[in-house]
Amino acid sequence: MPVRHLFVDMNAFFASVEQQDNPHLRGRPVAVIPTDAETTSCIAASYEAKAFGVRTGTPVWEARRLCPGIACVVADHRRYVVMHHRVLDAVGSVLPVDQVRSIDEVSCRLAGADRDPARAADLGRAVKAAILARAGDRMRCSVGAGPNVLLAKVAADMKKPDGLTVLADEDLPGALYGLRLQDFPGVGPRMERRLNLHGVFAARQLCELPLATLCAVWGSRVLGGRWHRLLRGGDEADPPTRRQSVSHSHVLPPELRTDAGACGVLVRLTHKAAARLRRIGYWAGAVSVGVSFRDDGPPEAGARGYRGWDAGCRVPHCQDTPALVRAVARLWAGRPAGVPKKVGMVLSDLKPARCATPSLFPDDRRAAELSRAMDQVNAEFGASVVHLGSMHGYESSAPTRVAFTRIPDFDRRVS
Numbered sequence: 001m002p003v004r005h006l007f008v009d010m011n012a013f014f015a016s017v018e019q020q021d022n023p024h025l026r027g028r029p030v031a032v033i034p035t036d037a038e039t040t041s042c043i044a045a046s047y048e049a050k051a052f053g054v055r056t057g058t059p060v061w062e063a064r065r066l067c068p069g070i071a072c073v074v075a076d077h078r079r080y081v082v083m084h085h086r087v088l089d090a091v092g093s094v095l096p097v098d099q100v101r102s103i104d105e106v107s108c109r110l111a112g113a114d115r116d117p118a119r120a121a122d123l124g125r126a127v128k129a130a131i132l133a134r135a136g137d138r139m140r141c142s143v144g145a146g147p148n149v150l151l152a153k154v155a156a157d158m159k160k161p162d163g164l165t166v167l168a169d170e171d172l173p174g175a176l177y178g179l180r181l182q183d184f185p186g187v188g189p190r191m192e193r194r195l196n197l198h199g200v201f202a203a204r205q206l207c208e209l210p211l212a213t214l215c216a217v218w219g220s221r222v223l224g225g226r227w228h229r230l231l232r233g234g235d236e237a238d239p240p241t242r243r244q245s246v247s248h249s250h251v252l253p254p255e256l257r258t259d260a261g262a263c264g265v266l267v268r269l270t271h272k273a274a275a276r277l278r279r280i281g282y283w284a285g286a287v288s289v290g291v292s293f294r295d296d297g298p299p300e301a302g303a304r305g306y307r308g309w310d311a312g313c314r315v316p317h318c319q320d321t322p323a324l325v326r327a328v329a330r331l332w333a334g335r336p337a338g339v340p341k342k343v344g345m346v347l348s349d350l351k352p353a354r355c356a357t358p359s360l361f362p363d364d365r366r367a368a369e370l371s372r373a374m375d376q377v378n379a380e381f382g383a384s385v386v387h388l389g390s391m392h393g394y395e396s397s398a399p400t401r402v403a404f405t406r407i408p409d410f411d412r413r414v415s
């Protein structure tokens, strides 16, 4: 089994950024906290603080009791995002980044000669050096390499901080036997109890479980089969080919062939497209809108009989309705005058959600949560029960239609 993946996990990421940016915090126990209140819990702890037993989730009052000199610093997510991009650039200078797993974790695929364990270890060292050089000398990471991403992550977790572990053919499965069940990503307290019920208490037993038992434990043939394959050093199947865009357009009924009518329908189409984007698990990085005018529209709007206008812009990758509606509204404001006949919009530069970095800005996160809540309510009660005010009055325009070229993702009830 070749070493196919390299996994990079930044050590105590938020606390390390604080120590990088603030020299007076270096070498000191540091806890990063969400707000300046004793009742909140630490969201990160520096290794100096971990030595006192302070962990992510430790209440601030308890952290102060465990470690009286601890510096509690309020999180500054903007700086963590800046550092995240520096880390990505650093890793990318050594190996192409395959997936951004979280703000502080990325994985890379190894190809050809890079799959040799000694070569993978060299690349791991090069990644560490690049991060220290480009992001800062406090930005340490643990690197793991293995035959699949699961085992590469397990390898990265084996030595912290500043570890480098390669799980090659000859190391498996023996190198896993010393792990606790919850050291395997995806095994939490609930899954550990299920494993216990099947008589599994040690990593060695987990690694040797037959396929049928794994399927029974996970309650799914797909998941059981996946664990059976990954624990034995197999790899995930290649990801499906990427979808290119999500688009919607609608010919306006006569009563909506006005500025306000076209705008309302466009916002409605944006709601549909954003919900579709979330259902299929993608984020969009570009938005465009278009309008066709009635034949007596402005002659300057198009040459040779086509009277239309379109415009596009890039957006920070997102999948929430408010951000996409704002982008559409900005574009729409630049349209020429005319009697609209048809409107449409396209979301493109799509990224699978697993490759996108969730925003750390509270407003963006709230918008994303709001959008998910809207999806849930609309799935339960009908497609447009909940929507943004800008769509009000146009809920039933542009109903979902089944086309031969596209099968809509139906909610439980469809508009």
Ligand SMILES: [Mg+2]
Binding pocket: 009, 010, 011, 012, 013, 104
């Ligand atoms: Mg980490």
